Amino acid sequence: MSPDSEQSTTYGFETRAIHAGYEPDPTTGAVIPPIYATSTYKQDGVGGLRGGYEYSRSGNPTRTALEGALAAVEGGTHAFAFASGLAAEDTLLRALTDPGQHLVLPDDAYGGTFRLVDQVARRWGLEYTPAPLDDVGAVRAAVRPGQTRVVWVETPTNPLLTIADIEALAGVAHEAGALLVVDNTFASPYLQQPLALGADVVVHSTTKYVGGHSDVVGGALVTGDDVLAERIGFHQNAMGAVAGPFDAWLTLRGLKTLGPRMDRHCDNAERVVEFLLSHAAVSHVSYPGLADHPGHDVAARQMKRFGGMVSFRVAAGQQAALEVCRRTEVFTLGESLGGVESLIEHPGLMTHASVAGTDLEVPADLVRLSVGIETAEDLLADLDRALSV
Ligand SMILES: *Cc1c(COP(=O)(O)O)cnc(C)c1O
Numbered sequence: 001m002s003p004d005s006e007q008s009t010t011y012g013f014e015t016r017a018i019h020a021g022y023e024p025d026p027t028t029g030a031v032i033p034p035i036y037a038t039s040t041y042k043q044d045g046v047g048g049l050r051g052g053y054e055y056s057r058s059g060n061p062t063r064t065a066l067e068g069a070l071a072a073v074e075g076g077t078h079a080f081a082f083a084s085g086l087a088a089e090d091t092l093l094r095a096l097t098d099p100g101q102h103l104v105l106p107d108d109a110y111g112g113t114f115r116l117v118d119q120v121a122r123r124w125g126l127e128y129t130p131a132p133l134d135d136v137g138a139v140r141a142a143v144r145p146g147q148t149r150v151v152w153v154e155t156p157t158n159p160l161l162t163i164a165d166i167e168a169l170a171g172v173a174h175e176a177g178a179l180l181v182v183d184n185t186f187a188s189p190y191l192q193q194p195l196a197l198g199a200d201v202v203v204h205s206t207t208k209y210v211g212g213h214s215d216v217v218g219g220a221l222v223t224g225d226d227v228l229a230e231r232i233g234f235h236q237n238a239m240g241a242v243a244g245p246f247d248a249w250l251t252l253r254g255l256k257t258l259g260p261r262m263d264r265h266c267d268n269a270e271r272v273v274e275f276l277l278s279h280a281a282v283s284h285v286s287y288p289g290l291a292d293h294p295g296h297d298v299a300a301r302q303m304k305r306f307g308g309m310v311s312f313r314v315a316a317g318q319q320a321a322l323e324v325c326r327r328t329e330v331f332t333l334g335e336s337l338g339g340v341e342s343l344i345e346h347p348g349l350m351t352h353a354s355v356a357g358t359d360l361e362v363p364a365d366l367v368r369l370s371v372g373i374e375t376a377e378d379l380l381a382d383l384d385r386a387l388s389v
Helices: 013-019 063-073 087-095 111-124 136-142 166-175 226-239 245-256 257-279 296-302 318-327 376-389
Strands: 076-083 104-105 127-131 146-152 179-182 203-205 220-225 282-286 311-316 342-344 364-371
Touching: 013 063, 013 245, 013 257, 063 076, 063 220, 063 245, 076 087, 076 179, 076 226, 087 111, 087 146, 087 179, 087 203, 087 226, 104 111, 127 136, 136 166, 146 166, 166 179, 220 226, 226 245, 226 364, 245 257, 257 282, 257 311, 257 376, 311 318, 318 364, 318 376
Parallel strands: 104 127, 104 146, 146 179, 179 203
Antiparallel strands: 076 220, 203 220, 282 311, 311 364, 342 364
């Protein structure tokens, strides 16, 4: 099923995730694309390309299969696979912006995104303003008509799971002649479809839920706009930060089970949230599915479910929070997220150590969970043991 076939938009999400982007091989019938470990392709006479491939930076059939599937699951027409999420972001920034232009960035952006903009892109002339994306008025005030080229959105954000209204922000960006880019890593295309809500480009760290097994680093860009697609495709080839064939194959294998995995991540996260809310050692739980979460109504409108990420505060303070991170056995202490295995971390000293002392500093008693797809009772028992000091 190719992504631009009419069928690909009428089939359901899981069918597209499993079938889009690849037809069983005509010579062998192979149901799954091979790992095309080749750098170059034999030409039938000068310029006589078989299937359009000439060199694997420009195109590789394993990567093409992944790109077709990614376009189909995001509801786009073109997708591009990269060596990492940040490689995708770097390529996108260069494809979309010129020196002197301006970017609006979430004031709690993923740390690597912030570093890329602040320490790399700024050196070649890109300006930026951080803004609280859950406040549409604040974003409108941060936009500079004529100079702002991109409004960059993450929702939910890390680690406090702040929600941005994609449709409203698309309106703000487009009114000012800017593009809306959405980093859809935390929600995944199964839970949230930014292109349908007005986004121009979707960014993924496929390292997380799309790959889903903590065994590969990758990134992707997806769009439904032919002009943007041509620009991004040119830069993907010109800059060269492409996904290799083995990485593309692993990511495609992960993508096939994204829907069922996400449902289980959400089921388990809901059980964990319910458990934490009832635990005396926990003073606060952040989860967009909770009615008292400030972004709950927007999340309920734009997300199918509320995801697998949960953050909570430990009543007894930072030392107790660190102790909880040390004591879990099923939850593995580590950074990253979105894999089948549950992870626990202390944002203040781990993922968010670099923002200590700034406005973005996170509470010292905060613990972040990436809830995996293990047996729910084992996860609850593990947290109960760790919280009972
Ligand atoms: C991990 C992550 C990235 C960066 O992706 P890499 O694959 O690590 O380069 C970007 N955005 C978000 C929200 C992430 O979680």
